[in-house]
Amino acid sequence: MNNLQDRPHEPRFYLRADAYSEPLILNWYAWPYLLAPVSCAMHFTGRHYRLMRSFVANSHIHISASKEKSLVGGDFVNCSADQVEQVQALITQLEVDYADFFDVRKSITALNALLEKQQGHSLEKLYGDIPPNLRGYVELIYDMQHHADFRLIEGLLFEGDLYKPAAQSLAFGLLSDEGERPFVLSSPRLPDPHSLHFNTAFANPTIDRLFAARTQGLTHSELRALLAEMPAQGGLDAMALFTEAAPERRGQSRSTPMRIRYLGHAGLLIETDQLCVAIDPVIACRASGGEGGAPSFADLPDRLDYICITHTHMDHMCIETLLELRHKTGQVLVPKNSGGNIADPSMKLMLKSLGFSVQEFDEMEEITVGAMRIKAIPFLGEHADLNVRSKTAWCFTFQDFTVFCGADSSCIDPVLYERIARAVGKIDLLFLGMECVGAPMSWLYGALFTKPVARAINESRRFNGADFASAQRMIDIMRPTEVAIYAMGMEPWFKYFMGTDYDVNTHQIEQSDRLLAYCSAAGIHAERLYGSRQWDLECRATPA
Known part of the structure; x- marks a missing residue:
């Protein structure tokens, strides 16, 4: 038997x-x-x-x-x-x-004070004056205006006792x-x-x-x-x-060559026969599949070939969600780092410390996987004018269809987006965040400063995304066939990290309403995303 x-x-x-x-x-x-x-x-x-x-x-x-x-x-x-x-x-x-955390703050403060006194002469003699707990972890440098600064050697820091x-x-x-x-x-x-x-x-x-x-x-x-x-x-x-x-597992079958699913907040999922890519996934746990049909963890496919992260802010690079998805993820694609700036830590090193396989992308760098091209696109805005290089929009082209994920882009300099539009070509679907009233600089970066930041400076330099005028400029330049506005903070199941409670009179909603009306008048289909949205796309091979 x-x-x-x-x-x-x-x-x-x-x-x-x-x-x-x-x-x-x-x-x-x-x-x-x-x-x-x-x-x-x-x-x-x-x-x-x-x-x-x-x-x-x-x-x-x-x-x-x-x-x-x-x-x-x-x-x-x-x-x-x-x-x-x-x-x-x-x-x-x-x-x-x-206690070594407090020693680091004292040492960073002392190092900043030491470098403030430098007037463009050689920094080599100062290495002996670096506080002992930072020795071997920093390089002393000047910018091109002869302002002294330091660069963290992050790879060694992740190998040391401070990690x-x-x-x-x-x-x-x-x-x-x-x-x-x-x-x-x-x-x-x-x-x-x-x-x-x-x-x-x-x-x-x-x-x-x-x-x-x-x-x-x-x-x-x-x-x-x-x-x-x-x-x-x-x-x-x-x-x-x-x-x-x-669990009920919705959305596991697909009837078209390409499907795009909105995951909520700023998250997207792009699926083809050969590839499955998630962009900035933040999945909220839901009691019964979710109000508005927002996808749950169970609704995701069993394999994610790539996760693309646009920037380091926690509503785009969500450690909670990434750890939940690690068992099914092939590789994480991230923007290239500036190299040791305290306000711009390496996304690659952080994610490697979590056990992920990670690949960095420089601006305009791309890879081709099957019939899909994935391209990293520079974007401006939302970083309080700090020297943060670890940010990128992503462009996905499958056969004849191009999706531009603009992240928290703000069209501060239209010339940049004109150059991008010429390099990228036709855009069929533009995803754009319009969280246009951001927190002041100190909300995220305040603890990194070793001197008080003047109130006027702090209030001036905010984490602002695109408002109507900025988004209009971008649409006029890129001329997408369709526009989807996301990351609006409206979805109540994300309140645990957004802390927002919007109504129809909120400035962000008013600004996005204006953009919807503008697109409608221009013959461009546009919508503000909430909960669930899916695009089933009959793409065609691009003629040779």
């Missing part, structure tokens, strides 16, 4: 659609600037430390602010009164176990009955009755098996063995994260 045939059907357990993960570093939500060693130290000592100390000293103010829905995303800690001691413990841990995978963990929770989760950027995540924290480095391959269980499922013995590999804290029962009900 065959024992395998006689064994009853063994149930499989699937990671629930409403179970969300939060990658953490020292209990704070991991976004790209916490992966790079120096910027991580600067953000912890320049922002997180300040917020935690403020909470411990004035917890009642923070708790009161956290109850106001209109203040979501504000500069306060969303922890409870009974977590004050835990936050104090985090402060102590940072001060004692991660701390032991500080990484992965927390899980379940969406509320209303399908919501807490805002992620201003508060540490602490083990509580409603969460489960796995003490594991992000590069741990066990994580891949955990996230693959979204669609593949695990037997009870496989699940038990997986959980045994990762120590956990918190009151949430691990089995509560799983269900025996296999």
Whole structure:
């Protein structure tokens, strides 16, 4: 008798659609600037430390602010009164176990002060004056106006003691009955009755098996063995994260040579017979497939040949989503880095530290895979005028159809986009973000400065994307057949990182309404994306 045939059907357990993960570093939500060693130290000592100390000293103010829905995303800690001691413990841990973070801030401050005094003469004699903890990690340089600066040697930093995978963990929770989760950027995540924290480095391959269980499922013995590999804290029962009900997997069949699916926020998925490419994927966990039909993790294909990232901001390079997709991803394509600028950490090195295969693209560089050409396109705007080179739009040409993913482009200099249009040629579908009222520079980069930034400067240099005038200029130059506006912050399931609550009178909506009307008058089909959208395209081979 065959024992395998006689064994009853063994149930499989699937990671629930409403179970969300939060990658953490020292209990704070991991976004790209916490992966790079120096910027991580600067953000912890320049922002997180300040917020935690403020909470411990004035917890009642923070708790009161956290109850106001209109203040979501504000500069306060969303922890409870009974977590004050835990936050104090985090402060102590940072001060004692991660004292080298504070040493880095002191050293960067001292190095900046030293370089400010230089007047164009040789810097070679200054290497001995570099603070010891930075020696061997920096090169002293001048720009072409003889302003002294330094360049971080990031490859060595990722090999050194300042890169701390032991500080990484992965927390899980379940969406509320209303399908919501807490805002992620201003508060540490602490083990509580409603969460489960796995003490594991992000590069741990066990994580891949955990996230693959979204669609593949695990037997009870496989699940038990997986959980045994990762120590956990918190009151949430691990089995509560799983269900025996296999997920519904929408959109797995395709009837045309090319299909484009909107993934929500700024994310797209382009599929052909030979290739599957995701651009800036940010997938929100949804209780039942999602309001508006927004794709879930289960709706994605089993293989992503490429993930293309446009820039380092966390709503485009989302560590949470990338870790969930790592098990099915071939390679991540990223823009070329400027090389050691503290405000522009290497995306390639960050993603390699997470276990990805990564390829950098220079401006206008391209690859051809089967019938698809993928080209990196420079873009302006949304980076507060800082020297950030790690940003690119992406252009995809399949047979006779060209898709231009403009990311957060702003047509500040029309001549650049005229040159791009001549190089790219006909554009059939233009994707463009219109988040035209961005936060001031200090919101993202403030902790990297070692001197206070003047208020007028800070307010002037914002993370502004395209407004109506900018988008109109781009459309007039590129003359696309169709326009899709995305990354508008309207989708409520992304509020956990956007912190926005728009209505019809919001400036961003008013500006995009004007663009929709302008395109309609010009005979260009245009729409503002929300939730779900799919293009099924009958492409034709381009004549030789």
